[in-house]
Amino acid sequence: MGKYTVKRFLALIPVLIGVSIFVFFLIHITPGDPAMLMLGEQAPPEQLETMREQMGLNDPLPVQYINWVSRAVRLDFGRSLRSRKPVITEIVERLPNSGVLAVSAITLSVIIGIPIGVLSAAKPNSFFDNLFTIITFTAVGMPVFWQGLMLIIIFSVMLGWLPSSGMMPDIRYFILPTVALSTVTIANITRITRSTMLDVLKEDYVRTARSKGVNENRVIYQHALRNALIPVVTIIGLQFGALMAGAVLTETIFAWPGVGRMVVDAIRTKDFPLVQGTIMVFAIIYALVNLIVDLLYGLLDPRLQTKYK
Amino acid sequence: MFTSKRKKVKKLADSEPQKSKYKKTMKRIFFNKKAILGAILLIIIALAAIFAPYVTVHDPIQQNVRNRLQPPSSEHWLGTDNFGRDIFSRIVYGGRISLRIGFISVGIAVLFGCSMGVLAGFYGGWVDNIIMRIVDIMLALPGFLLALAIISALGPGINNLMIAVGISYIPVFARLMRSAVLAVIEKDYVTAARALGGDDRQLIFKHIIPNSLSPIIVQATLAMAGSILSAAGLSFLGLGAQPPTPEWGFMIASARQFIRLSHYAVTFSGLAIVITVLSLNLVGDGLRDALDPKTLEHQ
Numbered sequence: 001m002g003k004y005t006v007k008r009f010l011a012l013i014p015v016l017i018g019v020s021i022f023v024f025f026l027i028h029i030t031p032g033d034p035a036m037l038m039l040g041e042q043a044p045p046e047q048l049e050t051m052r053e054q055m056g057l058n059d060p061l062p063v064q065y066i067n068w069v070s071r072a073v074r075l076d077f078g079r080s081l082r083s084r085k086p087v088i089t090e091i092v093e094r095l096p097n098s099g100v101l102a103v104s105a106i107t108l109s110v111i112i113g114i115p116i117g118v119l120s121a122a123k124p125n126s127f128f129d130n131l132f133t134i135i136t137f138t139a140v141g142m143p144v145f146w147q148g149l150m151l152i153i154i155f156s157v158m159l160g161w162l163p164s165s166g167m168m169p170d171i172r173y174f175i176l177p178t179v180a181l182s183t184v185t186i187a188n189i190t191r192i193t194r195s196t197m198l199d200v201l202k203e204d205y206v207r208t209a210r211s212k213g214v215n216e217n218r219v220i221y222q223h224a225l226r227n228a229l230i231p232v233v234t235i236i237g238l239q240f241g242a243l244m245a246g247a248v249l250t251e252t253i254f255a256w257p258g259v260g261r262m263v264v265d266a267i268r269t270k271d272f273p274l275v276q277g278t279i280m281v282f283a284i285i286y287a288l289v290n291l292i293v294d295l296l297y298g299l300l301d302p303r304l305q306t307k308y309k
Numbered sequence: 310m311f312t313s314k315r316k317k318v319k320k321l322a323d324s325e326p327q328k329s330k331y332k333k334t335m336k337r338i339f340f341n342k343k344a345i346l347g348a349i350l351l352i353i354i355a356l357a358a359i360f361a362p363y364v365t366v367h368d369p370i371q372q373n374v375r376n377r378l379q380p381p382s383s384e385h386w387l388g389t390d391n392f393g394r395d396i397f398s399r400i401v402y403g404g405r406i407s408l409r410i411g412f413i414s415v416g417i418a419v420l421f422g423c424s425m426g427v428l429a430g431f432y433g434g435w436v437d438n439i440i441m442r443i444v445d446i447m448l449a450l451p452g453f454l455l456a457l458a459i460i461s462a463l464g465p466g467i468n469n470l471m472i473a474v475g476i477s478y479i480p481v482f483a484r485l486m487r488s489a490v491l492a493v494i495e496k497d498y499v500t501a502a503r504a505l506g507g508d509d510r511q512l513i514f515k516h517i518i519p520n521s522l523s524p525i526i527v528q529a530t531l532a533m534a535g536s537i538l539s540a541a542g543l544s545f546l547g548l549g550a551q552p553p554t555p556e557w558g559f560m561i562a563s564a565r566q567f568i569r570l571s572h573y574a575v576t577f578s579g580l581a582i583v584i585t586v587l588s589l590n591l592v593g594d595g596l597r598d599a600l601d602p603k604t605l606e607h608q
Binding site for chain 2 (some may be wrong): 022138141146157245264275285
């Protein structure tokens with residue numbers, strides 16, 4: 001297991017180097033002169049020249065990249081053009097807000113998705129199963145931002161029950177963003193739980209348990225569910241990616257002071273150092289979450305442990 | 310005479326099982342409720358988009374401020390937006406844009422993704438290694454965020470939007486095509502074709518691609534749904550279509566500040582996205598059930 005962990009960890013390095021090259025070149029794909037983008041079009045030529053010198057734009061590209069990346073590994077992505085604060089400070093200030101939202105969305109998805117999936121699989125093609133199949137199928141096709149707005153229209157404009165935006169230390173502010181962000185994840189976890197449960201219920205050990213006369217509830221919740229949960233854990237890792245993307249839109253809708261809304265604002269105001277830093281941080285978090293899920297998978301499934309010993 | 314008879318026999322042997330297999334597949338697609346329901350919805354949406362000027366009465370762009378934020382009526386079926394434009398017309402014309410975005414971005418993804426997948430699967434070795442490492446890097450960011458990053462560099466606009474969303478779907482097709490090629494390349498008919506002196510290009514275009522087509526078609530349908538969703542999201546953030554283009558995501562964004570006065574523009578534009586994405590997902594899922602190689606093998 002230790003060997004596998006190290007191996008998986010080392011495999012991240014080339015991928016992150018690749019992402020850093022991509023992120024570095026983002027500003028060079030942009031049509032126009034980066035210095036002019038930063039100072040505005042009316043900037044006097046002398047000032048542009050100093051800016052170019054300051055940004056190292058007169059150096060050859062590989063040199064620029066090495067300079068950029070050697071600062072990036074120390075988490076120094078430069079300063080935001082707008083607030084003049086270091087990019088990493090801006091990100092770290094908002095990361096907990098996004099984290100709270102992501103964790104509550106994942107929790108809600110697991111609490112709702114797994115039971116529905118199990119109940120659907122226990123009685124396949126029943127009324128209950130068909131109803132939830134239709135609901136989950138529709139939920140997957142709903143744009144996150146539209147769903148957020150519909151929740152605001154229904155629960156804050158029409159009914160006046162919940163606040164429409166902002167983040168306050170009050171649970172009511174968390175309800176709508178969490179629901180909006182978790183809908184797609186709930187639907188996906190339900191679908192995966194249902195299909196893995198159906199597969200597991202066909203296994204020999206389930207038939208053996210049934211033929212021994214074990215109570216059907218016990219077969220489902222003790223024999224089958226435990227084995228079905230293993231693939232579900234992997235899906236949670238993949239869902240985390242969808243959640244990061246959803247967070248960008250959800251945070252914009254609900255004026256949530258998180259990293260997702262910050263990156264959208266940064267793109268709109270052409271705050272390139274902030275965009276580069278945030279995307280790099282997104283990639284690192286995504287990679288780490290998937291690594292943790294992979295390792296967790298190994299811990300949960302003893303069959304895999306012997307394979308990697 | 311002798312040779313012609315042989316030819317005839319060979320032809321029969323060749324075409325007979327293929328034709329019935331094709332027929333069987335078509336039958337399975339035709340009897341799949343999901344695929345049929347999705348296809349009907351999709352045809353309606355596509356026809357409405359193509360014949361938009363005949364379906365709608367009002368101009369989708371012309372403003373009429375005196376008539377703004379009206380609820381649905383017999384004159385304006387779905388009401389009017391904050392500039393007094395007919396929401397129904399804007400949604401129908403918006404279908405043109407969304408379907409075009411879906412087609413072109415998936416086209417980009419299929420073209421580049423499949424080429425990469427074929428090269429990686431067919432040549433293996435270092436070619437495979439380099440291509441798959443590039444794919445790994447593209448997968449290091451969730452698709453929507455990759456598209457967001459690319460469009461932040463390219464700048465807003467529909468063309469850039471299609472490029473960004475298209476690129477974000479390349480890894481899906483590269484991986485799929487690579488595994489499809491690896492599955493086909495071991496088959497006896499490929500070995501036979503190679504033994505008969507077929508060159509690489511012939512092998513790829515005559516044997517490998519036609520035999521890997523069905524998973525690609527399924528994935529392309531599902532990717533179209535996904536890319537319409539992503540594109541609507543990016544347009545909602547103001548990075549895609551620019552005013553006054555009637556694009557669904559952008560329509561939701563611009564009607565957003567008026568939801569306290571009138572929610573119809575937001576509600577109906579969103580429903581248009583949901584129905585389109587749903588119908589594509591239905592077709593994709595239905596086709597997957599009908600074309601699944603696992604079930605085909607048992608025939």
